[in-house]
Amino acid sequence: MTDKLFEPAAERGVFKNLDVLSPHYVPGELPHRLSEAKAVSKILSPVLRNEKPGNIFIYGSTGTGKTSVVRHVIRELERITSSPEDNKAGACIKAVYMNCRTGYGSKYQILLKILSDDSMNAEGMEKRPLEGRRNKGLSGLDPTQLFEKLKNVVSANNISLIVVLDEIDMVKDVDDLMYLLTRINDEISPGRVSIIGISNRTSFKEMLDARSRSTLCEEELIFRCYSAPQLETILAQRADIGLYANALPEGCIKLIAALGAQTNGDARYALKLLQKSGELAESEGRKSIKADDVKAARRKVEEDIMYETVKILPENQQVVLYSIADLLSKGGQYKRLGEPSLEGVAFSGEVYEHYQSVSKSLDRSPVTMRWFRDYLNELQMLGLVLLEDSGKGVRGKTTLIKLGRRPEDIKGIVEASLGLT
DNA sequence: CGTCCACAGGAATGACGGGCGG
């Protein structure tokens, strides 16, 4: 029983406000991430005195609040600078956030984004006599010109520019980008640029060259996974705002949190689990979630998450993934030489052959070996396939390809994404 | 032991489409 006698009539039985469960929602308070938020704001605080803060590299697996914390701190920073009594130094802070996975995978695209971002063009820009007319929207310029342009804008307006690069491991020429952005600080007197890089890949740091590593990692933060009790608080907080009272029994919170903790302490996963559980309950006309809903939602969530990553892949990559799944689901092993067959493993050669015939049957023209290999590596980066160097004994030099889960499942997901039958 | 096979991944180059100036 709630303390209210009458609940307002609602179409939905469980959800009051679904937005709250979205991964993009940044709550006013971040449970269990206060010290991280403080650390970030402390590093950034020089910006309020018009001094350059250190670059930050944030590392932590998915759903550990990296993005939320950064957005939260930036939001706070913007609030402070917009109030004259808090912003005594008159600092002009521009923060540009982008997720490098979605369309910002090269230094060019990133520079373009920074320059075209609303916050860079908002007030002030046109008024200053920095270059006369064409200030807005210039693309079709080469990177060095973009660079000069950015320098001018930042310097002429004494901007403290904070570039947030989420999923920074997805940008191809990071080293170039790092060099470019940090060089601005050497070449201009007023104005400064600092970088916040976010990644969930451990290996990323090693991929950087020594120079850009030391610049990016001036300050380093590691976000640890959430424990089950921590996830409980997070879930309870969101349920409080997003769900009707009593829609989520205590036991279900614990269950979802436990499952979330098993899945790398991924809050995003846990929240999605909550959402799907609620939808299941609603679909049966109930007003509260049962443990069975949660269990049933699990599989759905995993498929959903995978589907999301597959869906945004270029079609060619999807076809490559499909070929792998298809071959492995048929138990593909290397047949040409009388070699020991390995369960669930395929060689790059045979997969390429299969890919060619799959492409034909889909009425698409297959790409060359060369690109096929690049796609394979790309899929590995995304964690969709496992590649292993065939060490000794197997064959000259080849790659062993495996899938993280059942080939049939992946096949189905890609089929859905490509719109096959 | 040299040669060939099967593959990895760098470099050069071209086709294509988008925004911009005229």
Added chain:
DNA sequence: CCGCCCGTCATTCCTGTGGACG
């Protein structure tokens, strides 16, 4: 509307590497 300059995707060519085999 056209030509220009860009980035991206893709091909082609190439060099390197390691096991297999006569």
